[in-house]
Amino acid sequence: MNLEFENELAEIEERIAELSKLDSSEYPQLNKDLGALRRKMKNLTKKIYDNLSPWDTVRIARHPDRPLFKDFIDGMCTEFIELHGDRRAGDDKALIGGFATIDKHRVMLIGMVKGRSVDEKVYHNFGMPNPEGYRKALRLMKLAEKYGLPIVCLVDTPAAYPGKEAEERGQAEAIARNLTEMANLEVPIVVVITGEGGSGGALGIAVGDAILMLRYAVYSVIPPEGCAAILWRDAEMAPQAADALKITADSLLELGIIDEIIDEPAGGAHRDPETTIQLTQTAVITALQRLKRQSPTRLRDNRYNKFARMGRVKKPRT
Amino acid sequence: MGWFTRSTAKKQQTEIPEGLFAVCPRCKAHIYKDEYENAFKVCSKCNYHERITAAERIRLIVDKGTFREFNAGIKPNDPLGFKDAKGTYQEKAESAIAKTGLHEAVVTGSGDIHGLRTTIAIMDFRFLGGSLASATGEKILLAAEHALRMKRALLIFSASGGARMHEGIVSLMQMAKTCAGIAKLDRAGLPYISIMTDPTYGGVSASYATVGDINIAEPGALIGFAGRRVIEQTIKEKLPDDFQTAEYLLDHGFLDAIVNRAELKEYLHSMLLYGLGKKV
Ligand SMILES: [Zn+2]
Numbered sequence: 001m002n003l004e005f006e007n008e009l010a011e012i013e014e015r016i017a018e019l020s021k022l023d024s025s026e027y028p029q030l031n032k033d034l035g036a037l038r039r040k041m042k043n044l045t046k047k048i049y050d051n052l053s054p055w056d057t058v059r060i061a062r063h064p065d066r067p068l069f070k071d072f073i074d075g076m077c078t079e080f081i082e083l084h085g086d087r088r089a090g091d092d093k094a095l096i097g098g099f100a101t102i103d104k105h106r107v108m109l110i111g112m113v114k115g116r117s118v119d120e121k122v123y124h125n126f127g128m129p130n131p132e133g134y135r136k137a138l139r140l141m142k143l144a145e146k147y148g149l150p151i152v153c154l155v156d157t158p159a160a161y162p163g164k165e166a167e168e169r170g171q172a173e174a175i176a177r178n179l180t181e182m183a184n185l186e187v188p189i190v191v192v193i194t195g196e197g198g199s200g201g202a203l204g205i206a207v208g209d210a211i212l213m214l215r216y217a218v219y220s221v222i223p224p225e226g227c228a229a230i231l232w233r234d235a236e237m238a239p240q241a242a243d244a245l246k247i248t249a250d251s252l253l254e255l256g257i258i259d260e261i262i263d264e265p266a267g268g269a270h271r272d273p274e275t276t277i278q279l280t281q282t283a284v285i286t287a288l289q290r291l292k293r294q295s296p297t298r299l300r301d302n303r304y305n306k307f308a309r310m311g312r313v314k315k316p317r318t
Numbered sequence: 319m320g321w322f323t324r325s326t327a328k329k330q331q332t333e334i335p336e337g338l339f340a341v342c343p344r345c346k347a348h349i350y351k352d353e354y355e356n357a358f359k360v361c362s363k364c365n366y367h368e369r370i371t372a373a374e375r376i377r378l379i380v381d382k383g384t385f386r387e388f389n390a391g392i393k394p395n396d397p398l399g400f401k402d403a404k405g406t407y408q409e410k411a412e413s414a415i416a417k418t419g420l421h422e423a424v425v426t427g428s429g430d431i432h433g434l435r436t437t438i439a440i441m442d443f444r445f446l447g448g449s450l451a452s453a454t455g456e457k458i459l460l461a462a463e464h465a466l467r468m469k470r471a472l473l474i475f476s477a478s479g480g481a482r483m484h485e486g487i488v489s490l491m492q493m494a495k496t497c498a499g500i501a502k503l504d505r506a507g508l509p510y511i512s513i514m515t516d517p518t519y520g521g522v523s524a525s526y527a528t529v530g531d532i533n534i535a536e537p538g539a540l541i542g543f544a545g546r547r548v549i550e551q552t553i554k555e556k557l558p559d560d561f562q563t564a565e566y567l568l569d570h571g572f573l574d575a576i577v578n579r580a581e582l583k584e585y586l587h588s589m590l591l592y593g594l595g596k597k598v
Contacts (some may be wrong), residue, residue: 087571162552163552167544170571172473175493176529179525183494184501203490219487231403244400245483246398246486308495309493310452313395
């Protein structure tokens, strides 16, 4: 699938694919033409991706070919052992976690699963966790703390699920509990926003010491469509809302909400998932190495100060 | 409605001397205004608890003359330079300040509850729907730090539609920020009592409001994560009438008690005595 601002790219891609099938003995110009097309492709990709609007970025963050949590698990970990259940009510299918080995680091890896096929999407509730997901995540984080393992959270969710049973089982309390308990944890927490950072549903596993974000991921208090429907009284104004809400990695870095942007290959993660996953792995390892040197109390104090600084308002002189 | 029916409706109303009665928003009973005000806007007929302001809440809970507000000058920040179809966030905030006489959606300070000095934060729904934003979060964090420094209990009265969109991601982060403050109190063994009033939603219910040592609510208060309409649109089902009421939450295990406004001060005083344990 290509997004409309990528149409021209898709055409060139197609022509490259066609030419590549030809034999250079029958077509002496082949290599020259292919080279020219590839250069054109490269320049055009850069031009398009250097000028993306925040709304374009939303579209990329939701792209069906974008690497999902399971792709990151496969690409980043030599081992992943899923641990199920919140020990209270159930086993959430949208938010999963378990022991994982990333390079030489044994960690607790937690993240949202969206699924690719229709069946998978339904099974994983489109990556929208219920309270059981947040409670399972907290159970695993506490276990990580007990075993002295760092925590790595990969965030990609449209939202916490707004359902009847979710409310009855305390969706708000489950998220609030995580925010409170994560502030107390004495092991390093590395967070990567890989796709959609959907409001409280994302934040519920995103109180980190290092908060990384892929170049074309988004992170927002409300989906642009929802904001547009309320403040513009028209969901069609989503591009304007996306602009006003400052949801791109660049804006978030500037606002001091995230610590680092992980670059995506030219043309976005959906064109080259392997490289994206590799770059993510490298960034996670670097963050782990840095944070593992800090004492448990230092980690906790730094985390407190990090969040206390967000949106700090100067006291007026009285 | 035509002008004729409208004028008869008016005529019926004027039979009741104006200014003497308050009309209950729920059961429409006429109650002597003095009686209604003395009951802090609780209907004596149906026990409806009308929303009250932070100032009224202080009069209800705090010993007379003991409330000392702090950080009153903290005003909304505009970290995004936000503008929507109707204008700038700055203008919106200025008009909220002018309309309510408040500088933010929360009033914080210190006050006595039957002689027990306590740190108190009270949200006021009139100020931009009690929304949580950077200055709101900052004042709540400072209140938590104050309680910690003074080794006192913290009370937070919530009333909020959720996070303030106009400050985008910075508003969202106030959820983590305020909870970090609550976590510190927790580690220090200091009591934190959360009182949820109508309404408590979104970014406030999913942060400090639901993680009190004691969570209580006023009768009939609506409390939830997502709004009723959003849920109904998602599940394509009609929700029960009492969905997300305090009574519904009590039934599902998320509240310690529902407390009538008339008994609230006594209740909080008891809780503080237990909470402070050996410290008093
Ligand atoms: Zn009534």
